[in-house]
Amino acid sequence: MPLISARELTKRYPGVNALDGLTLDIESGIVGFVGANGAGKSTFIRILLGLLAPTSGTASVLGFDVRADALEVRKRVGYMPEHDCLPLEISGTDFVTHQGQMSGLPFTAARERGAEMLRHVGLHEERYRLIGSYSTGMKQRIKLAQSLVHDPKLLLLDEPTNGLDPEGREEMLLLIERTGREFGIAVMVTSHLLGEIERVCDSLIAIDAGRLQYAGTVAAFTQQTQRLRLEVDDDAPAFAAQLRARGLAVEAHGGNELRVDLADDSVYDVIRDVAADFAVPLSRMEVTRHRLEELFRTPTAGGARG
Amino acid sequence: MAEARAAGAIYDLGYQSYAGARYGRFYAIRTLIHYSFATAFGIGRADKAKSMPTLIVALVYLPALVQVGVASIAGPQALIHYSVFLEYSVALIALFAASQSPELIVADKQQGVLSLYLSRPFKATDYAIAKLVALVLAMLVITLGPQLVLFVGRIFVSASPLAAFKTEWTKLFPILGGTLMASIFIAAIGMLLASFASRRGYATASVIAFFLLAPALVEMFRSVTTGAIKRYAILAHPVYLITGFANWLFDIEALRRSAIGRADLPGQYYLFVMLGVSIACTAALLRRYRRLDA
Numbered sequence: 001m002p003l004i005s006a007r008e009l010t011k012r013y014p015g016v017n018a019l020d021g022l023t024l025d026i027e028s029g030i031v032g033f034v035g036a037n038g039a040g041k042s043t044f045i046r047i048l049l050g051l052l053a054p055t056s057g058t059a060s061v062l063g064f065d066v067r068a069d070a071l072e073v074r075k076r077v078g079y080m081p082e083h084d085c086l087p088l089e090i091s092g093t094d095f096v097t098h099q100g101q102m103s104g105l106p107f108t109a110a111r112e113r114g115a116e117m118l119r120h121v122g123l124h125e126e127r128y129r130l131i132g133s134y135s136t137g138m139k140q141r142i143k144l145a146q147s148l149v150h151d152p153k154l155l156l157l158d159e160p161t162n163g164l165d166p167e168g169r170e171e172m173l174l175l176i177e178r179t180g181r182e183f184g185i186a187v188m189v190t191s192h193l194l195g196e197i198e199r200v201c202d203s204l205i206a207i208d209a210g211r212l213q214y215a216g217t218v219a220a221f222t223q224q225t226q227r228l229r230l231e232v233d234d235d236a237p238a239f240a241a242q243l244r245a246r247g248l249a250v251e252a253h254g255g256n257e258l259r260v261d262l263a264d265d266s267v268y269d270v271i272r273d274v275a276a277d278f279a280v281p282l283s284r285m286e287v288t289r290h291r292l293e294e295l296f297r298t299p300t301a302g303g304a305r306g
Numbered sequence: 307m308a309e310a311r312a313a314g315a316i317y318d319l320g321y322q323s324y325a326g327a328r329y330g331r332f333y334a335i336r337t338l339i340h341y342s343f344a345t346a347f348g349i350g351r352a353d354k355a356k357s358m359p360t361l362i363v364a365l366v367y368l369p370a371l372v373q374v375g376v377a378s379i380a381g382p383q384a385l386i387h388y389s390v391f392l393e394y395s396v397a398l399i400a401l402f403a404a405s406q407s408p409e410l411i412v413a414d415k416q417q418g419v420l421s422l423y424l425s426r427p428f429k430a431t432d433y434a435i436a437k438l439v440a441l442v443l444a445m446l447v448i449t450l451g452p453q454l455v456l457f458v459g460r461i462f463v464s465a466s467p468l469a470a471f472k473t474e475w476t477k478l479f480p481i482l483g484g485t486l487m488a489s490i491f492i493a494a495i496g497m498l499l500a501s502f503a504s505r506r507g508y509a510t511a512s513v514i515a516f517f518l519l520a521p522a523l524v525e526m527f528r529s530v531t532t533g534a535i536k537r538y539a540i541l542a543h544p545v546y547l548i549t550g551f552a553n554w555l556f557d558i559e560a561l562r563r564s565a566i567g568r569a570d571l572p573g574q575y576y577l578f579v580m581l582g583v584s585i586a587c588t589a590a591l592l593r594r595y596r597r598l599d600a
Binding site: 083084086104 | 341423
C-alpha cells in the first residue's frame with residue numbers, strides 16, 4: 001500500500017488550477033516534493049490533511065481517504081507548515097506537550113515525548129524559554145518537534161528550510177535525514193530548491209502548475225535535469241541549428257553560449273561530430289544543472305506550456 | 307556486555323516509538339478547553355498576559371469580600387443583593403470578554419497556530435466550541451465566583467449559619483442561572499466579534515465598541531420613540547437584558563422609575579432574547595469555522 005496516493009486530483013480556483021489531474025503514488029522513505037513557488041505543493045499537503053476539498057479526484061494517506069477519514073489521517077500524520085505557526089507567549093516544552101495532547105496522547109506521555117523530541121531537535125536547553133525569544137532556526141526546529149511529538153507514521157514538511165541561513169539549512173536537512181533514517185518515519189518534504197533536498201531524499205516528485213513532471217529516483221532525475229554548457233568561438237546560431245538538426249534540444253544563452261539537454265552520453269558524440277564536421281572551435285564544455293524554475297518553463301522540457 | 311551494564315553505561319536506545327494510549331476527538335476538545343481556560347487568565351504565560359485578567363478578578367472579588375467584611379460587623383442586612391452585584395459586574399465581564407476572547411482565538415489566527423490545530427485529529431468546529439466553552443468557564447470564575455462569596459458570606463455572618471443556609475440555599479439556582487446565562491451571552495457575542503478580527507487589538511476594540519455603542523444607540527432610540535416600541539427597545543440593551551433577567555430570576559420588582567420598571571416586560575422576554583442572541587452568535591461562529599474544514 002502506498003503511503004500517499006492521488007488519482008486525477010484537481011483543485012481549481014477562479015482563474016487558476018492549483019492542481020491539475022495529479023496522479024501519483026508515494027512509497028516510504030524520504031520523498032522530496034519539488035516545484036517552483038506556486039506549483040501546488042502546499043495545496044497538495046492541505047488536501048492530504050483534509051483542510052481543503054479537491055475540486056475533483058481522490059487522494060488517500062496510509063490507506064485512508066482524505067475526505068471521508070480526515071481525522072484518521074491526521075492522527076497518523078505530522079505536519080510542519082511553511083509559515084509561522086507558533087504561539088509566542090508560552091514555553092517550548094508547554095507548547096510541544098500541548099500539541100501532543102491535541103493528537104490524543106495522555107498528558108504524561110505527551111510531556112515525555114515532547115521532551116524527547118525537543119532533545120532530538122537540539123532545543124533541550126531552551127525548553128523552558130518562551131518561544132517568542134527563540135531565533136528563526138530554533139523556531140523552525142520546534143516546528144519539527146511538534147510534528148513528531150505524537151509519533152506519526154508520516155511527516156509532511158512544507159518548506160522546512162525556508163528563511164534559514166545556510167548553516168541553519170544544513171542542520172535542518174540533517175535533522176530531516178536522521179528523522180527519516182533513524183526513526184523510520186516516512187517523510188515527504190517540499191522545497192522549491194531542488195539542489196537542497198535531493199541530497200537527503202530517496203526519491204523525488206516534481207510538479208509544475210499542478211501537474212506531475214517527474215516521479216522516480218533522485219539519480220534518474222539528476223540525469224534528466226543535467227545540461228551541457230557550451231561556448232563556441234564563432235557563429236553560435238549556426239552551430240545550434242546543426243545540433244538541433246540532429247535532434248538535440250539546444251537553447252541559446254546570449255553571445256556564444258549554448259545549453260544542451262544531456263539526455264545520455266550520445267549527446268557528447270553528436271557535439272563532437274558536429275564540431276568536427278563544421279570546424280567550429282569549442283572553447284568550453286561543462287555539465288550544469290537546470291534551475292527548477294527553468295526546468296519546466298523551457299520549451300524543451302516535458303510538460304511545457306506556452 | 308554484562309560488565310558494561312554493571313558499570314552503569316549509558317545506552318542509546320535510539321528512537322522509541324509510542325505504543326501507549328491514544329484518545330480521540332473529545333479528549334482533544336477537553337484538552338483545548340483546559341488549555342484555553344488557563345490562557346484566559348494568562349496562566350503559563352508571561353506576566354504581561356496576566357495583568358488584565360488579574361485586574362478584573364480583583365475588581366470583582368474585592369468588592370464581594372469587602373461586602374462580606376462589612377456585613378460581618380453591620381449584619382447580613384448590609385450585604386448587597388446578588389442581582390445588584392451582577393449588574394455591577396456587567397461592565398467588567400464585558401471588559402474581560404473584550405480583552406480575553408482575542409487571546410483565545412485571534413492570537414491563534416495571528417500567529418498561525420490555528421493551522422497546527424486544524425491538522426490535529428479534531429474538527430474546526432470542535433476548535434470553536436472548545437474556545438467558547440473555555441471563555442464561558444473563565445467568565446463564570448468572575449461572575450459566579452463572587453456571587454458564591456456573597457452567598458457563603460451571608461450564611462456565615464448570620465447568627466445561625468444553619469438556619470441561614472436553610473432559607474438561603476434556594477438562591478443558588480438563580481445565582482447559577484443568572485451568572486451562567488450572562489456569561490454565555492457575553493462570551494458568545496465577544497467570540498463572534500473577535501472571530502472577524504485579524505489582530506488582537508482590533509478584536510478588543512470591536513467588542514468594547516459593541517458594549518459601549520449598543521447601549522448608547524438603544525438609549526438614543528428610546529429617547530425619540532414612545533409607547534410599546536420604546537418599551538421593547540430595552541431588549542436590545544445588553545445591560546438591561548442582564549439586569550431584567552436577574553430581576554426576574556430573583557423575583558425582584560424593578561424600581562418604578564427605572565427603564566426596566568417602566569418597560570414592565572414579562573421577565574421571560576429577557577431570557578428569550580439572551581438565549582436567542584447566544585444561539586445565533588454561536589451558530590454564526592461555528593459557521594465561520596466550519597468553512598476551514600474540507
